[in-house]
Amino acid sequence: MTPHPPRPNHPALNTPEPLHAVPLRKQRDYRLLWSARTISITGSEVSKLAVPLTAVTLLAASPSEMGLLTAASFVPALLFGLHSGVLADRLARHRPLMIACELVAAAAAASVPLAWLLGGLNVTWLIIVALIIGTAGVMFRAANFPHIAAVVPPEQRTDAMAGFNASYSVASVSGPGLAGLLVQTLTAPFAVLAEALSFLTSALLLRAIRTPEKNEPAPSHGMWRDVVEGLRASATHPVLRALLGAGVTINFFAMAYTAVYMLYMLKTLDIPQLMIGILIALSGLGGLLGAWSTARLAKRYGENRILLVSVLFFPIEILAVGLLDGPLWWKLSVLALTGTITGGIVVAFATCMGAIVLRDATPQLRGRVNATMTFAVQGVMALGGVTGGFLAELLGLRPVILICAAGIAMSTIWIWTSPLRRLPPASEDELTNNRIYR
CATH class of the missing domain: 1.20.1250.20 (MFS general substrate transporter like domains)
Structure with missing residues (x-):
């Protein structure tokens, strides 16, 4: 300006x-x-x-x-x-x-x-x-x-x-x-x-x-060496490694869940097709609420704390779906509530993850670190979808849903055992000028 x-x-x-x-x-x-x-x-x-x-x-x-x-x-x-x-x-x-x-x-x-x-x-x-x-x-x-x-x-x-x-x-x-x-x-x-x-x-x-x-x-050392440098930074920096591990874990099991979601909703829970579209829209609405609240909460508590809390909520919707039973009104009420909450949680996690990557990766490595994370997170989606479909053939739909809930819950290990838990919010601004990798 x-x-x-x-x-x-x-x-x-x-x-x-x-x-x-x-x-x-x-x-x-x-x-x-x-x-x-x-x-x-x-x-x-x-x-x-x-x-x-x-x-x-x-x-x-x-x-x-x-x-x-x-x-x-x-x-x-x-x-x-x-x-x-x-x-x-x-x-x-x-x-x-x-x-x-x-x-x-x-x-x-x-x-x-x-x-x-x-x-x-x-x-x-x-x-x-x-x-x-x-x-x-x-x-x-x-x-x-x-x-x-x-x-x-x-x-x-x-x-x-x-x-x-x-x-x-x-x-x-x-x-x-x-x-x-x-x-x-x-x-x-x-x-x-x-x-x-x-x-x-x-x-x-x-x-x-x-x-x-x-x-x-950034100085160029050849395409392959530059790629390896981005991979090394993502894998060795303790915060970036935790974000990468959590992202891969979440997306693998989320795509395994997505692979069987529609069949499960229609065949097991007997949810009308029209209501499935409405539930998806509610998740998007939850995302808007999550974006609005995250921007305000981050000023008070810092990105680290929001990330630590939000990752705890990831399995809730999938677990609720896997255990859900009862009349249609009850199932729709639970799905609407958990879907809206999860939509907000996903946006909160993604927002803070992006801000932390910008904060902790040096300017010369930002593109490669972001590309490494995108590559890993996108690449694992195809594997997760195939795995979810294959497991559903062997075990049935509901067991796969519960396995996915347990799998996504493992992402908390990555986040809660990383420096994100120990780093005091007051020192986060200092990291902007004093990064581990210069």
Whole structure:
């Protein structure tokens, strides 16, 4: 932001207000960055429904083709996740790469309705589009994480992380409904155009940001050595290692749970399909509440304490689902309450995790540490989903649900045995300038 020149005869105005004293909602560049992410993520939520519907209803995709189409969204994170972090750490300016990624993704998404009009759309085209958009997303996220440090002062990064996580909650609530409306009115291929427009709008908003970037590029020792350096920092730094271990543990068992969730809700608990959609929306609403409360609680108690408490609540919803029985009204009441709470807890954990990574990782390693965590957390999701389905075949649905609850509970070991428990909140600001890794 460029401060206005002080007016004469007003001595009090001669000292500009520190940036951290200005609420984030009043900081122009943060609003632009937040708006860009919210619009882009909402567009992606639309395509999560529109693209599969296009494949199934218009292209008669086979089950194997649908499997490849679904996998195409995760493959880029596995192939390019670690390398994207190296690239981000080598850049003096991250915003040009972010804008380029959004423009490439916009062009790829816009090709779907165009190919449909020209009669050339097929499942292979959709898979290629998914790969391109997925790769652009991996590169974008790698650059966006260190870019936050340029736009947001250290004292407000927890608030900023809460705002970005609120974006995901907004998208999860509004995206599916918007997708359904667009598919009904425009047909599935043209609903994908909304994703293209969202990427383009995001690029324009990012282009309008004025904050200069002063990132000092990390010295390069070759791609592989740079990747290993990021892996080593994530695995040897006691706080980062705890966050990495907890994230992998949570996502593995969460995806195993997700693999059997729908079957369990429909076949075992007899929950109506409409109510399942409402319960998912309530989880998104809980995420919004979690973002709002985390930003305020962090100022009073610190990110460490919020992380220590929030991880204790992770197993509650899954445990309740696994033990639930009784009349429909009781099951819906318990699921609504625990789902809303869990939505808030997930956002609280993710917000504080992001803020702590920004705090404890040096600027030269932020991109690689974030990419390492994203790679591990994303990669384990596929393994967790396969494991959950396989175990359900052997043991049944309810035992797998309870196993997942116990597995997620193990994430508390990572957090509670780490320095996060011993570090007094008052010293957290000091770590911004006195990190373990310099």
